[in-house]
Amino acid sequence: MNKLPYDxxxxxxxxxxxxxxxxxxxxxxxDGVLTSGRIVETEAYNGIVDKASHAWNDRRTNRTxxxxxEGGHAYVYLCYGIxxxxxxxxxxxxxxxxxxxRAIEPLEGITLMQQRKKSSGPLxxxxxxxxxxxxxxxxxxxxxxxxxxxxxxxxxDDGFRVKRSEIVAGPRIGVDYAGEDALLPYRFFIKGNPFVxxxxxxx
DNA sequence: CTGACGATTCACT
DNA sequence: GTGAATCGTCAGC
Numbered sequence: 001m002n003k004l005p006y007d008x009x010x011x012x013x014x015x016x017x018x019x020x021x022x023x024x025x026x027x028x029x030x031d032g033v034l035t036s037g038r039i040v041e042t043e044a045y046n047g048i049v050d051k052a053s054h055a056w057n058d059r060r061t062n063r064t065x066x067x068x069x070e071g072g073h074a075y076v077y078l079c080y081g082i083x084x085x086x087x088x089x090x091x092x093x094x095x096x097x098x099x100x101x102r103a104i105e106p107l108e109g110i111t112l113m114q115q116r117k118k119s120s121g122p123l124x125x126x127x128x129x130x131x132x133x134x135x136x137x138x139x140x141x142x143x144x145x146x147x148x149x150x151x152x153x154x155x156x157d158d159g160f161r162v163k164r165s166e167i168v169a170g171p172r173i174g175v176d177y178a179g180e181d182a183l184l185p186y187r188f189f190i191k192g193n194p195f196v197x198x199x200x201x202x203x
Numbered sequence: 204c205t206g207a208c209g210a211t212t213c214a215c216t
Numbered sequence: 217g218t219g220a221a222t223c224g225t226c227a228g229c
Contacts, residue, residue, distance in 0.1 A: 053210085079210065080212080081208095174211070
């Protein structure tokens, strides 16, 4: 499959990249086993002017350092002490933009994903929600700072196309603390896709 | 060093 | 609908 090139990630519109990541395939190959899923839901985090971003107000720390790198790096961090969330760093060096992958449609390695979950359940539970995405693909903070040009971690274009009319934008989830910025339409998902997190979407 | 808390999920009422 | 799980990160002392 064709890995997305550096040029894809270094562009300066994080919301454009978040939108274009829909339909792409996120792949990990850890311990020799490949797991992959099609991205169906993303959220954009717009750097230092976005209160919902870890890098808001230029809060540069050890953890957020990866976001200041050039586009094409992976930013993974632990949330609530339990869940790992996977992000794609975008833009040029020094500009801490990132896209959170919130949901995938499992494609390959589903058996391993179910083992990682350690309990059975509907297929949707493997990919709906950012904590589930990282767990199913085996991603942890150990992978934070890697680039997406590895053999073990990358995003590919397999030719799948999402119609513009099928992309929906809305406010982000779980960022109520961000005040006005919580209302920004920075969440993108594929209309009607059953793997999108949250309540069922109207057709 | 200490304490508070989070870009969440799941089991249970 | 409500609450517990669980720990790295960060600000403050």
